Amino acid sequence: MSLLVTGSIGIDTVETPHGKVQDVLGGSAIYFSLAASMFGPVRLVGVVGADFPEKYLEVFKGRPVDMAGLESRAGSKTFRWHGKYQGDMNSAESIKTDLNVLGEQGPKIPASFVDSKVVFLANTHPALQRELLGKLKSPELVVADTMNLWIDTARDELLKTLSVVHGVVLNDGEARLLTGKKHLMEAGREVLKLGPRFVVIKKGEHGSVLVTRDDSCVLPAYPTAMVIDPTGAGDSFAGGMLGYLASTGKRDGAALRSAIARGTVTASFTIEGFSYTGLVQASRALIDQRLSELHRMVHFD
Amino acid sequence: MSLLVTGSIGIDTVETPHGKVQDVLGGSAIYFSLAASMFGPVRLVGVVGADFPEKYLEVFKGRPVDMAGLESRAGSKTFRWHGKYQGDMNSAESIKTDLNVLGEQGPKIPASFVDSKVVFLANTHPALQRELLGKLKSPELVVADTMNLWIDTARDELLKTLSVVHGVVLNDGEARLLTGKKHLMEAGREVLKLGPRFVVIKKGEHGSVLVTRDDSCVLPAYPTAMVIDPTGAGDSFAGGMLGYLASTGKRDGAALRSAIARGTVTASFTIEGFSYTGLVQASRALIDQRLSELHRMVHFD
Numbered sequence: 022m023s024l025l026v027t028g029s030i031g032i033d034t035v036e037t038p039h040g041k042v043q044d045v046l047g048g049s050a051i052y053f054s055l056a057a058s059m060f061g062p063v064r065l066v067g068v069v070g071a072d073f074p075e076k077y078l079e080v081f082k083g084r085p086v087d088m089a090g091l092e093s094r095a096g097s098k099t100f101r102w103h104g105k106y107q108g109d110m111n112s113a114e115s116i117k118t119d120l121n122v123l124g125e126q127g128p129k130i131p132a133s134f135v136d137s138k139v140v141f142l143a144n145t146h147p148a149l150q151r152e153l154l155g156k157l158k159s160p161e162l163v164v165a166d167t168m169n170l171w172i173d174t175a176r177d178e179l180l181k182t183l184s185v186v187h188g189v190v191l192n193d194g195e196a197r198l199l200t201g202k203k204h205l206m207e208a209g210r211e212v213l214k215l216g217p218r219f220v221v222i223k224k225g226e227h228g229s230v231l232v233t234r235d236d237s238c239v240l241p242a243y244p245t246a247m248v249i250d251p252t253g254a255g256d257s258f259a260g261g262m263l264g265y266l267a268s269t270g271k272r273d274g275a276a277l278r279s280a281i282a283r284g285t286v287t288a289s290f291t292i293e294g295f296s297y298t299g300l301v302q303a304s305r306a307l308i309d310q311r312l313s314e315l316h317r318m319v320h321f322d
Numbered sequence: 323m324s325l326l327v328t329g330s331i332g333i334d335t336v337e338t339p340h341g342k343v344q345d346v347l348g349g350s351a352i353y354f355s356l357a358a359s360m361f362g363p364v365r366l367v368g369v370v371g372a373d374f375p376e377k378y379l380e381v382f383k384g385r386p387v388d389m390a391g392l393e394s395r396a397g398s399k400t401f402r403w404h405g406k407y408q409g410d411m412n413s414a415e416s417i418k419t420d421l422n423v424l425g426e427q428g429p430k431i432p433a434s435f436v437d438s439k440v441v442f443l444a445n446t447h448p449a450l451q452r453e454l455l456g457k458l459k460s461p462e463l464v465v466a467d468t469m470n471l472w473i474d475t476a477r478d479e480l481l482k483t484l485s486v487v488h489g490v491v492l493n494d495g496e497a498r499l500l501t502g503k504k505h506l507m508e509a510g511r512e513v514l515k516l517g518p519r520f521v522v523i524k525k526g527e528h529g530s531v532l533v534t535r536d537d538s539c540v541l542p543a544y545p546t547a548m549v550i551d552p553t554g555a556g557d558s559f560a561g562g563m564l565g566y567l568a569s570t571g572k573r574d575g576a577a578l579r580s581a582i583a584r585g586t587v588t589a590s591f592t593i594e595g596f597s598y599t600g601l602v603q604a605s606r607a608l609i610d611q612r613l614s615e616l617h618r619m620v621h622f623d
Contacts, residue, residue, distance in 0.1 A: 228540075244506070319621075321582070
């Protein structure tokens with residue numbers, strides 16, 4: 022099934038206890054696409070400014086990512102983010118955020134993309150998420166991400182978006198903020214009341230929880246030896262998850278479980294290097310190897 | 323195989339967001355024994371003061387817990403603890419700790435207990451843990467717990483104890499403090515260098531990690547609907563774990579995995595009520611039911 026992602030493309034500066042990288046490629050659409058492309062073709066929709074260095078796109082060479090939806094907007098500047106991770110690196114402090122082109126109108130969806138069946142609406146204003154979704158003809162599996170900012174400042178819009186998507190991915194803090202429930206299973210069940218058929222709550226180094234109307238699944242994170250830079254882990258998770266689902270065409274409970282396991286191991290590569298350097302070390306074979314290890318890790322009789 | 327626990331018996335006052343209980347039965351040996359007795363017989367070694375209400379022991383009626391090692395010391399007072407859990411309840415603030423009889427000489431081990439094969443040395447001064455262990459004839463599987471206090475103030479004694487035990491259970495903060503390693507797998511491997519063949523790192527609501535010389539296992543916590551009082555969760559975990567191992571007589575990697583799964587679900591009952599009221603709702607049948615659920619929860623293809 023065809024897979025489309027709409028999300029940010031940015032120029033990041035990131036500091037972690039392991040070092041600092043300046044002006045590197047980032048953004049949810051980038052991490053998602055690279056991750057999903059390990060499983061099958063991806064259609065990328067996003068917008069950059071005239072300052073965006075074309076060489077940044079070389080990382081997509083040889084990968085099945087259709088860039089027809091990448092708009093370069095003359096007279097605009099690319100989204101920039103400067104973040105810093107400290108201590109356990111479970112969350113970033115935003116030192117500087119320049120929305121730039123992301124503060125303007127949303128990206129266009131090319132005619133060749135409107136038949137996309139599996140859709141990831143990466144984090145952006147929930148009204149824009151719905152606007153983008155509205156341009157697609159017959160999406161069959163739509164998953165949205167969001168963030169604290171929209172939960173706080175655009176709750177009504179967010180609730181409308183949640184009512185029209187099939188799945189949502191949130192981190193634990195967002196799930197608690199959205200629902201007012203501290204207990205994650207309870208928070209998950211509350212989210213389902215808002216519309217989605219499933220919710221994935223990401224807990225960083227502690228793994229993730231999948232809650233559906235009749236099922237739940239809890240998976241630890243794959244224990245990587247070195248966490249260098251957590252940026253993009255969540256979008257890589259979503260990319261691995263939806264890349265897998267799109268490639269199999271399945272959407273039942275068992276497939277969702279398989280999918281979050283793929284998301285888990287895909288994200289484990291991302292955090293092993295700055296920017297996308299960890300993620301691009303991954304391959305389908307290495308992903309399968311970590312899947313076996315994860316499988317063994319959670320096994321008991 | 324015969325199973326012995328040495329640990330505290332206390333009178334607790336506990337406050338959580340769900341309420342407050344005053345002067346209730348607590349202590350590591352209590353939680354461990356109740357938990358382990360779901361799997362087979364347990365020998366309890368501990369000391370209380372003359373103020374200890376005999377009726378507190380009624381909870382052991384009909385359970386295979388041999389109380390021959392329970393010493394009631396005339397002229398002494400029972401250990402008392404007043405703790406308060408707030409927010410996510412992942413750790414308690416100690417409002418008051420009266421060591422009382424625990425500050426005196428250690429408990430005696432009855433002659434009928436010295437042939438015990440599986441031993442849990444619950445948290446106490448590491449020198450006392452070794453002293454108690456020295457009184458046993460031929461223990462085959464010895465597991466110790468410890469705490470920040472001893473890591474900080476009696477590290478040399480603790481290192482000596484770690485060098486003579488087979489396994490150790492720690493929480494995540496203790497593992498990091500002991501080893502200086504932030505990453506739990508790394509911390510686990512460092513602990514193994516100190517002597518033990520395996521280490522279990524407990525992460526509260528995030529489950530636990532088992533690290534052995536050639537294996538690792540990561541399990542989420544069983545997601546209970548209501549966390550009322552986390553007191554005793556760690557000792558119940560150890561009780562379920564060692565109760566299972568003692569009942570099967572196995573000690574290989576697969577058995578350790580099975581054992582931490584039993585520990586996980588046993589502890590899930592403990593936190594559902596104040597003091598031991600949650601734990602005593604458990605039965606072997608209910609434990610097996612949660613085991614199946616946990617099994618299903620972590621399953622993926």
